[in-house]
Every structure is written in structure tokens, then in C-alpha cells.
Amino acid sequence: MEQMTEFFENLRYMTFSSDRFWRIILIVMAVILCYQLLKRFAPRAVAPVSGFLSRHPLIWICIPAALLIYFVYVSLGWNLWVSVSDWQAGDLEASYGWGGFGNYARMFSSDSFWPTLKNTLLLFSLIPLCLLLGLGLALLMDQGLRGTAVFRTLILLPFALSFVVTGTVWAYMYRPTGGVLNSFLSMLGVDVSAAMKHGSLMWASSNRTIMPSIIIAMVWQFSGYVAVIFLAAIKNVPTNIINAAKLDGAYMPRIYLKLIIPQLKGAMGSCITILAMYALRSFDFIVSLVGYTTSSAWTLPIWMYNEAFQSNNFAYSAAISCFLLALVLVLILPLTYWTNRRT
Amino acid sequence: MQHHVNSIERSKDGQQAQALRIRPRWRMPVLKTVYYLLMVLFLVFYMLPFWGTVVTSFKTNSEVMTSTPITPPSRWTLEGYASAMEELGLPLMTSLLITLFGAAGSVFLGSVCAYALSKWRFKLNNVFFIALVAATYLPFQAILIPLLQNINALDLYDNVWGLVMVHSIFGMPMCTVMMRGYYADVPDALIKQAMIDGNGMWRIYRKIVLPNTKIATITVFVFQCTSIWNEMLFALVLGGYDSKPATIALNELAGTMAAEFNVQMAGSLILALPVLVLYIFMGKYLISGQMSGAVTAS
Numbered sequence: 282m283e284q285m286t287e288f289f290e291n292l293r294y295m296t297f298s299s300d301r302f303w304r305i306i307l308i309v310m311a312v313i314l315c316y317q318l319l320k321r322f323a324p325r326a327v328a329p330v331s332g333f334l335s336r337h338p339l340i341w342i343c344i345p346a347a348l349l350i351y352f353v354y355v356s357l358g359w360n361l362w363v364s365v366s367d368w369q370a371g372d373l374e375a376s377y378g379w380g381g382f383g384n385y386a387r388m389f390s391s392d393s394f395w396p397t398l399k400n401t402l403l404l405f406s407l408i409p410l411c412l413l414l415g416l417g418l419a420l421l422m423d424q425g426l427r428g429t430a431v432f433r434t435l436i437l438l439p440f441a442l443s444f445v446v447t448g449t450v451w452a453y454m455y456r457p458t459g460g461v462l463n464s465f466l467s468m469l470g471v472d473v474s475a476a477m478k479h480g481s482l483m484w485a486s487s488n489r490t491i492m493p494s495i496i497i498a499m500v501w502q503f504s505g506y507v508a509v510i511f512l513a514a515i516k517n518v519p520t521n522i523i524n525a526a527k528l529d530g531a532y533m534p535r536i537y538l539k540l541i542i543p544q545l546k547g548a549m550g551s552c553i554t555i556l557a558m559y560a561l562r563s564f565d566f567i568v569s570l571v572g573y574t575t576s577s578a579w580t581l582p583i584w585m586y587n588e589a590f591q592s593n594n595f596a597y598s599a600a601i602s603c604f605l606l607a608l609v610l611v612l613i614l615p616l617t618y619w620t621n622r623r624t
Numbered sequence: 625m626q627h628h629v630n631s632i633e634r635s636k637d638g639q640q641a642q643a644l645r646i647r648p649r650w651r652m653p654v655l656k657t658v659y660y661l662l663m664v665l666f667l668v669f670y671m672l673p674f675w676g677t678v679v680t681s682f683k684t685n686s687e688v689m690t691s692t693p694i695t696p697p698s699r700w701t702l703e704g705y706a707s708a709m710e711e712l713g714l715p716l717m718t719s720l721l722i723t724l725f726g727a728a729g730s731v732f733l734g735s736v737c738a739y740a741l742s743k744w745r746f747k748l749n750n751v752f753f754i755a756l757v758a759a760t761y762l763p764f765q766a767i768l769i770p771l772l773q774n775i776n777a778l779d780l781y782d783n784v785w786g787l788v789m790v791h792s793i794f795g796m797p798m799c800t801v802m803m804r805g806y807y808a809d810v811p812d813a814l815i816k817q818a819m820i821d822g823n824g825m826w827r828i829y830r831k832i833v834l835p836n837t838k839i840a841t842i843t844v845f846v847f848q849c850t851s852i853w854n855e856m857l858f859a860l861v862l863g864g865y866d867s868k869p870a871t872i873a874l875n876e877l878a879g880t881m882a883a884e885f886n887v888q889m890a891g892s893l894i895l896a897l898p899v900l901v902l903y904i905f906m907g908k909y910l911i912s913g914q915m916s917g918a919v920t921a922s
Contacts, residue, residue, distance in 0.1 A: 284717070341736065346737075436670050437911070438670070439673075441902070443853070444854065446874070446896045450889070454673055461693045565871070
């Protein structure tokens with residue numbers, strides 16, 4: 282109850298404190314209201330406007346289009362400009378004079394650049410792992426075993442979770458002593474404490490295994506999803522073809538290899554693009570699994586966040602994010618081209 | 625499958641029947657056992673984190689310290705949930721508000737775009753669509769600094785309405801791409817008929833397209849709800865204390881209560897529960913929606 286009242290108090294405060302936003306909203310609402318009233322009671326007065334609107338109904342598309350262009354494309358350009366501006370490090374106040382390419386030079390010569398880039402690219406190994414595991418699971422689910430429906434629902438569940446939840450849960454999984462994974466291993470008979478003395482089985486606590494641990498957790502989250510998509514694609518393969526192949530004396534493994542898997546290319550392409558997107562947005566996940574400050578797990582987004590919002594080097598972090606964007610373009614564009622070519 | 629094989633086997637000559645014996649009879653049970661074993665192994669892999677989380681969340685803090693995390697609690701308590709709710713109660717309500725309004729906003733914007741893109745030809749149709757699809761792959765870090773400046777200029781820093789606005793705008797591309805596939809299924813003849821009857825473009829949208837795609841709209845809305853509910857980056861950058869959604873609160877909880885794993889796990893479960901329920905009941909539709917989006921996009 283207390284929280285309820287606090288919530289509504291907060292909401293009231295937040296709703297009525299920001300003048301500018303609400304002034305804009307009020308003006309827009311007033312214009313719409315006036316227009317509607319005039320149209321109702323004095324259609325002559327607004328005839329040119331309403332005529333124009335009914336002749337060009339697509340004018341309404343301009344609103345989402347303008348939002349998209351401003352908040353995505355203009356912002357991208359703005360960010361690019363920030364990266365070459367003379368916005369001083371540590372300054373909260375923006376300044377947009379020409380500052381040269383110093384930020385880029387600093388970024389490429391920085392000690393954290395290559396490890397961070399390596400981690401970012403390493404995260405993409407998530408894609409083949411997920412695809413392989415997903416394919417295996419899909420083939421397993423295609424065998425017509427009992428309980429497949431339940432199995433499918435269960436392996437899809439990790440995909441529903443927030444990255445924050447996954448991060449928190451896997452941080453607990455990966456605890457060297459008293460973590461779920463190591464307790465499970467010791468229950469299976471692995472001598473965990475001896476292994477830990479040699480520095481293995483430390484999971485996310487050791488610099489050497491931190492990236493594989495992150496990738497395993499992400500595979501856990503996404504492979505079920507890939508499997509469900511593959512299963513749907515397998516079910517779409519016409520049974521006629523399969524029966525024909527059987528008539529020709531093909532064994533089931535051969536049918537899978539030669540007939541069914543080649544038909545999964547479309548599903549595979551869209552899985553790859555979706556997984557690549559998630560791999561690039563893995564910021565939340567790594568932050569909640571190991572925190573911002575663990576530099577051995579830094580990827581470009583985390584580095585950028587740290588520079589911008591922990592140490593206020595906005596121009597520098599803009600340079601990093603521009604590099605990230607270039608990386609996305611280089612990686613995603615051929616991918617989309619590849620999937621495009623198929624269909 | 626067996627049925628098919630038998631029916632053909634019975635039908636024609638012996639040569640085919642020979643070919644159709646897929647694998648020796650004795651191998652079937654063995655294979656089945658192997659498959660079931662594999663299934664159980666995978667289930668252990670997928671369910672182990674859930675098991676550890678659920679079991680730990682019902683323990684008392686002292687039991688978490690003394691017992692292994694995979695044994696069930698000796699006494700089931702809700703202590704962890706009570707302390708987690710103390711921290712998460714307010715942020716959960718904030719999250720709910722942001723999720724509902726943000727998803728509604730993005731679905732509204734997206735459905736308008738999708739309608740225009742799928743049912744009306746105009747000059748920049750393709751350009752607009754490609755711009756939208758490209759925006760779905762946008763790494764948000766690349767627009768974070770300008771976005772912060774914009775939000776500050778609008779006086780919306782640390783304000784739920786700012787987050788609602790941001791989620792509506794950045795959810796729009798995904799919604800459009802998803803809904804465009806559904807709207808393409810509305811027969812063109814229906815729309816032509818309505819046009820002949822003298823209805824305007826937006827009247828057709830309200831009276832024909834929306835009522836015919838109710839389920840699609842709900843699917844996209846739910847999908848958008850789950851992704852906004854799970855989102856953290858925008859809330860971290862644009863929200864401060866007052867507009868803290870549950871994801872941030874959980875992350876802070878994991879920081880401040882580093883030793884109290886029962887509270888952490890209870891918080892994780894509370895945050896995950898609504899989305900899990902949605903995915904258990906609607907998982908198939910949500911995924912096929914996202915896939916149809918990805919397929920039309922590529």
C-alpha cells in the first residue's frame with residue numbers, strides 16, 4: 282500500500298513537472314480539437330485543409346516517418362558529429378565545434394581497444410553454436426517422441442527471460458563456491474575443490490574463462506528459440522518429397538542431410554540476423570552477469586557506456602559507438618544480402 | 625510415418641517393399657532410448673538454472689549459506705519474496721506503466737506505418753520500408769548521446785513519460801515489420817470494395833483492417849510488452865531514481881544484496897514470471913510473429 286501511494290505520488294510529480302513536454306502535447310491536442318470542432322460546426326472554414334488531407338491521406342505517415350528520421354537517422358549523424366567535435370572530456374555541457382579525429386586516434390591506440398574488439402567478435406561465435414545446438418534439438422524433436430510438446434515449451438522458456446534475469450541467475454550459477462553449476466558437478470562426482478585449486482572451473486570469476494562462460498549462458502538462452510524455429514521449418518517440408526526419397530531407398534539420416542537441412546536455409550538466415558542483433562545488444566546481459574567494471578569482459582557497447590556515463594567522455598564514447606555502428610554495417614549487410622539472395 | 629510405409633508396402637511389388645524397410649527392426653528401441661536419454665540431458669541443461677533459482681528463492685538466508693544450491697529447502701518460506709517485493713514493488717509498477725503505454729504507442733505507430741506500407745503504393749514506399757528495417761538492427765549505443773540530449777531538452781530526464789516515448793519510437797520499426805506481414809494477408813478485394821463504396825483510407829483502416837487483424841495486433845502488442853518489460857539500457861541511461869523500472873531495480877538488488885541469494889533469486893523470478901506465463905501460453909504465436917517479421921525483412 283505504501284508503495285502504491287509512493288508510486289502515484291511519483292507519477293503525479295513526473296507527469297506535471299516537465300513543462301516543455303506537456304506544453305508540446307497540449308498544443309498538439311488543442312490543434313486537433315480545434316480542427317475537429319471547426320470541421321463539425323464550420324466545415325467551410327477548414328475546407329482547404331480537410332480537402333488537402335482527404336486528397337493526400339498519406340500525410341499522416343509523416344508523423345512516424347519524422348519520428349524515425351529524427352530519432353534514428355538524424356541522431357546517427359549527430360552522434361557522428363559529436364565524435365569529431367571539440368566536446369572536452371569530463372564536460373557535461375555539449376560543445377559542437379570542429380575537434381578533429383583525435384578521438385578516433387585515441388580509440389585505436391587505446392589499450393582496451395583490441396581486447397574489447399576481440400570480445401565483441403567472440404560473442405558472434407554464439408551464432409554457429411546456437412545454430413548447431415538448435416538444429417540438433419530440432420531433429421530430436423522431429424522424431425515423434427512422446428513429450429515433445431512439453432520439451433519444446435520448456436526449452437523455449439529461457440528465451441522469454443530478460444537479459445537482467447539471465448545475468449543474475451547465471452551469476453549465481455557460476456559462483457565458484459556455493460554456485461549451482463559447481464554443486465551440480467560435485468554431485469555428479471567431479472572433484473570441484475581440487476579443480477579450483479588448479480584454477481579451473483572458476484567460470485565467470487577467472488579472466489580466462491569469462492567469455493566462454495558468457496557465451497554458454499547466451500547459448501542457453503537462445504538455442505531453444507532457434508530449435509523451435511527450425512522445427513517449424515522442418516515441419517514445412519512437404520511429406521511427398523520425403524516419401525519419394527524413401528521410395529528411392531534413402532535412409533533417414535541421408536534424407537535429413539540431403540533433403541531437409543538444405544530447405545532450412547531461409548530459417549537459418551533469419552535466425553542468424555536475429556542472433557546477430559541479440560549478440561550486439563548483449564550489453565544488459567554482460568552488465569548484470571559481471572558488472573560494468575570487469576574489463577576482461579568488456580565489449581564495445583559496455584566500453585562505450587563506461588566512457589560516456591561513468592567518466593563523462595562523451596566525444597570519445599561517440600567515436601566508439603560510431604566504430605560499433607561501422608562494425609554492425611560490415612557484419613549485418615552481407616548477412617542480409619545473403620538471405621535476400623535466397624528469396 | 626510407419627503408417628505410410630506400411631500402406632505402400634502392402635500396395636505394390638516386392639522390390640519397393642524391400643527398399644522401404646527403413647532400418648532394421650532391432651534398432652528402433654535402442655534408438656528411441658538414445659533419443660530419450662538425449663532429451664533428458666538437454667532438459668537438465670535447460671532446467672538446471674530454473675531449478676536452482678526456484679529452490680534457492682524459497683530458502684531462508686541462513687539455509688542458503690549452509691546448504692548446496694540444488695537441494696530443496698528443508699522449510700519452504702516466502703521470506704525472500706517478501707524482501708524482494710520491498711525493493712521491487714514500486715519499480716514493478718513503474719515497469720508495468722512503461723510497458724503498457726510504450727507497447728501501445730509503438731503498436732499504434734507501427735500499425736499505421738504497416739497499413740500504409742502494405743496496402744498503399746506511394747513513391748518512397750520502398751525507401752521508407754528499408755529505413756524501418758535498417759532501424760531494427762540499430763545498436764542503440766550509436767544514438768544514446770543524442771537521445772540523452774533530446775530527452776534533456778524536452779525536460780523528460782528521469783521521467784516515465786520520457787521512457788514511454790523512447791520505447792514507442794524505438795519499438796515502432798519492429799512492430800511495423802511484424803505487422804506488415806499480417807496486413808498483407810487482408811485481401812485487397814475487400815479494400816477495393818470499400819473504396820468503391822466511397823470510404824477514405826483511414827476509414828478503411830479503422831473499419832476493415834483493424835477489426836480483421838485483431839489477433840495479429842494482440843500478438844504484436846504482447847511481443848512488444850515482453851521486449852519493453854525486459855529492456856534495460858534505455859532505463860539505465862534515461863531513468864534515474866523516480867522512474868526506475870524493475871530491471872534496473874533487480875540489477876541494483878544484485879549489487880546491494882550480494883550475499884542474499886534467496887532475495888536475488890526471488891526477485892529474478894518475480895520479474896520473469898509475467899513473461900514466462902506469456903511465453904508458456906503464447907510462445908508459438910510470439911515466435912511466428914517475430915519470424916514473419918524477420919522473413920519479410922530479409
